[in-house]
Structure formats: C-alpha cells, structure tokens
Amino acid sequence: MEKSNQPNIPELLENSRLRVTDVCDMPPEILYVGDSVIGTLGNFSASTGKAKSKKTFNITAIVAAAMIGGTVLRYRANLPTDKSRILYVDTEQSPYHCIKVIQRILRLAALPLDFQPTSLEFLALRKHTPQTRIAIIEQAIYGTEHLGLVIIDGIRDLAYDINSPSESTNLITKLMQWTDERQIHIHTVLHQNKSDDNSRGHIGTELNNKAETILQIAKDSINKDMSIVSAVHIRAMEFEKFAFRINDDALPELAEDYVPDGEVAPKGFDYQELTSEQHRQALTETFRKKESLGYGELIEALKEGYGSIGYKYGRNKITTLKVFLSNKLMIVQEGKAYRFNHNFYY
Template identity: 55%
Template sequence: METRNNKIDLDALWQKSLVRVTDEFTLPPVILQVDDAIIGTLGNFSASTGKAKAKKTFNVSAIVASALINGQVLEYRASLPEGKRKILYFDTEQSPFHCKKVLQRILKLAGLPLDRQPENLIFSHLREIANPAVRCEIIRKAIYSIEGVGLVIIDGIRDLMLDINNATQATTLIGDLMQWTSEREIHIQTVLHLNKGDDNSRGHIGTELNNKAETVLQVTKDPADEDRSIVSASFIRSKPFEKFAFRICDEPDNINIPQLDMEYQAELTSPKNGFDYTELTENEHRQALELVYENAEKGFGYGEMVEALRKSYATVTGVTYGIGKVKKLLTFLKNKRMIIQNRSKQYVFNPKFYY
C-alpha cells in the first residue's frame, strides 16, 4: 500500500499483518492431491524438480490434464472450484513445435479432442523473448488480467532471472510468486532442474523454492530401469504420499503419453502406515473381491491385481484409491489370507477367509 507521495504506508501494512486469536481463517481450497496428500492449494505455489531427461514435463502434463478435466490422471486428482477452472501454461525452454506436442499430450491425457483448443487452457511459449524481466512481466500481466484462473504452470522458472545464483534476484522472484498466488488466489506450479552431481535444486532460486514452496515434487529415473520415472515428494507440508512411477507409452501418432507403472513397488512402509483394518467391513471386502474374480478364469499377476482391486473397490465404496493405498490394501488382503498366491505366483481369491 502506498501514499500519495509514493511512500509505503507502514502503519497500514503493520495493521494488515496482525493475526489475532479472535480472527477466523478458512483452509485454502485444495486443488491438487495424490491419495490423501495435499499437493497444491489456492494461494500457494509448488515445484517439480528433476535432472535432465527425467520426464519432468511429462509429469507436469499429467497435472495439467487432471486440472483440465477436474478429475484424476496418473495419481493426480484435481478439484478446482467453480470460477477458478482456467489454466495458464508458460513454457520458457521449448520451441513452438515442441510446445504444441506438450499441448497435444495434455489433451490426449485428458481424453479431449486434438483438433479443438480447450476453453480453459491457455498455452504460451516465451523462449523467443530474450529478456527474463520481460518474460516475468508477461506472466504477471496474464495472471492479473485474465479472470477465472486457478492454476498456473511455469515450466522453466530459471529463465525468469539472469543469474540463478543471485540471492537478490531469487528472493525477488519468490516474492513475486507469493504475492501473485496470494492476491489472485491461484496456485502456481514451477519446474526447475536439479544439479547434475546431486539432488539439490539449482542455485539460490532452488534454495528459495525449497524453503517457501508448499510441495516440492521430485521426478527421477529409476536406476534399475531407465525407462521408468519415479515421482516422490522431497518436501511436502501435508502428509507424504507413497512414491509412484510411470512409463512413456509410444503412440502411433507420435504424441507419447505417460502411463502409470502398475508393476512398480515402492519401499515397504511400516505397519502403522498400512491399510486400516476398520476402514471397510468384511462384507465390503467380500463384495469387492467377488467382483474382481467374477469373470477371472485364473489368477492375476501383481500389476493386474493392483489395477483390478482399484476398479472393484471404487465400484463398491465409491472412492478411487491411489496406487499407493491399493498396494497397501493388497498387502492387507494377503496378510488376512483373503487373497493367496498359487504355485504359479498368481494372486487368487480365497472365499473361505476368516476376517
């Protein structure tokens, strides 16, 4: 706030900054989740990080696709409120040709036609603008002039500053993100590379992102399988989610998309983080399992079993579990001998289980 003399009104800012025990505040609207973990809320910003070729943009494409349909893509579940359904996507690194590929991938993941621009998605490429300050001003102008925006993607936040190791520039840029998200009640998802030699985000901007972001997602190549990318939370204010993985599915139209890797098994979690015994009744479990094996002539492999459980339990309970929770459910069912493995290591139903 400024006075007529263009001086900051410190008294007004001081009064605005005070928090009193009698004040009432509401929880910021949650717009992005993985399972029950909160990835993004309106009024905050998050980041996706990863080394070169880790498939960061593929991961962000899934986030945008989920927001576009206000539903689930991969493990991301979006729920943008009415009046906040527009998405701005700024790419600072790629040519218009490759930006169009990203746009097509988003639409394909969302199950939308590729020959019609969706009303709620605005895609901008800023690579040809040489001045980082001008790029930043274009983003600011779009955020403040376009109504109904709920989610903003900045794929290449490093390109909004001249020197990623300049502490002043980094602090100023992060201050902009905090101001924009707060004043416009939006969520901004940024993308930043990790250092080649370690898993630290690059430069002072990386340090500031880690300190101020609501969530920092990390996309890494599986060292045991270079075709698999693993998504985890290197920092999250919410409770953490279990890692999940995706592979790139080669499509005949050359618009390749990420697909959930059902065979990936994250590290074993402690028993206290397993599936809750009291969450469902015996009858609900039995209904779901009978549905799984209704037309199954033989058992299932691990990936098939997880996917089958996910669909059947969604039918019975009305809730679609995330991949991490379904894997915990499978462990629970095996421990209760509701599902057993035969000699061929296939998962089969044991209808005589004791609950």
C-alpha cells in the first residue's frame, strides 16, 4: 500500500497545542536600527517604496552590516556564529547589474572585490518563472548550512498575479514556513503603488499583516537625491527616521544633516552674512580645481572655498549654506553634479 501524502492532523493538532506552563525562548535579535529591533530569527520583514527610491541601495547596507557584524548607515547586525551565512536573491536585474550589487555590498563592508566571501550566496533568478524561482529559493534555504539571513529583492516576481488572494496567501505562508522551520530571518522588497503609499497588490496587504517590520524608503519631497527610511509598521520600539544619499563612489551614505519631521531645522543661512563679492570669491575658489562637483566633493570644497576668505564653517553650516546657494541659483545642479553659476543675481 502506498504511503499517504495527507498530513497527520491529530499529530499536527498535538504539536500545535500551547500551554501556559510551556517555556518558549525569545527569538534571537539580529537586525537593528540604532537600538530598535527590526529583525529576529524565525520572522520576516520587508522594505517598500516607489520606483527609484533607492530600495536596493538600502538593502545593500543591511547586508553589509550583517556581513561585518557591525553598523552601516544606521543598520546594526549581529548574526549568531551558527547563523552567519547570507542568501541574497534578486528576481529583477540582469547578471551584470547583480554583480554591481555584490560589489556595492563588499565595498560597504570594506571587503576585497576579487574574492567571493563564503558568507554570501547570491542568486540571479530573473529568467525563471515564479514557480521555478520559489523552488530554487526553497532548495537554497534548506540546502545552505549556517544560514541566518535571506534577502528576496523582488517578492512580487514570486507570484503570477499579485492581486490573487490565494496565490498571495500561499506565498506568505511559504515565508512563514521557511523562517520557522529553518529559524532564519527573511527580508523582502516590494514596490508601492504609484498613486499612494500602500504596498502593491494582495501580496502587499498580506506582508503588512504578517511581517515583523515594514520599512519605507521614500525620496525627500524637496531634495530628490535624498532617500528617507522610516518604519511603517514595527513590533518593537519605533526608531527615528533617517536619510541617506548616494555619494560620489556610488554608495549609500548617511545624511547627517537630515532633520526629521517635527524637529527644529537649522536656521537658514543669513542673506546679510556675506556680500555678493565675498560669495563670488569663495565660489571661485570652491570650483577652482573642478568645474563640476558631486555632492560630497561640493561640501568639502565649500569648506575650503569659504575658509579661504576667512569663514571656517562646520559641516552643518556648510549644508545650510549649500541650500542657500542652490535657492539663489549661485550653484546649479545638473544630474548628480553641481557647477558655479557665474552670472548669478544676488
């Protein structure tokens, strides 16, 4: 007689029963923003955001922190020794762009680019069907020893129809099964609707209902080069939102000058503090070596330029000055670079 594939319901019932006298260990905490826990083993979380909000850049910082057991941007990671391996799954990008992601992770972690770390496994699944992608991921999750953290960049691509209730429920059930049985943490990425801040489709609804933490990555309404990270949903203590920008090395960089909503912003640069000619002298020195500067280069060059005329400003004052100069069109932005507008009107 063939063995039945039907589940043993009485056995499952007994294994599912909890008693007040049972002792359950607290799940190990592995991912933080500051002192706030955003990820534990046995659970899953997600990052959401609109297109081009730098979600993947944000994820690389989380992975880099996990690889070094330290802090990158505001993310702090602490994977147990027996859960130190990381699986990164990309469902959207070509192998060429996936290699760029790996390189970005290693650069953030200050690791060499000519050697693949044994702690990082990377899968590029763009060419496969959703069903095949799920099968490959499951094989990797159950076949990778010492696995602690799994990134699924593009969970939408694990479903044929993101608005199908049954397909979405089955997929979220898979996440809960994988995290529980393997005692790992899974962090997924999902786009938001164009018209609002809700995660896309029925999958988004299920994620919001079941995830331990939902992070939102959004472009700043004023400075489009700035991405803001906040918690839409978090079971633990909420963290203060923070911001990052992409620096001249194409890496996410913490924006120390970002001021969260509700706090008092630094006072704007005083129009009467310097004359038009003093600004012109300082800006001429700022752009003396290069006609076009990236954001990081600009901040440092402004320090030197205004220092050369006797005004040695700190970083906070310089960032306030930069906003003033941009608003007055004394410097203009072209793409991700800035240049001196010699014909400015003060």
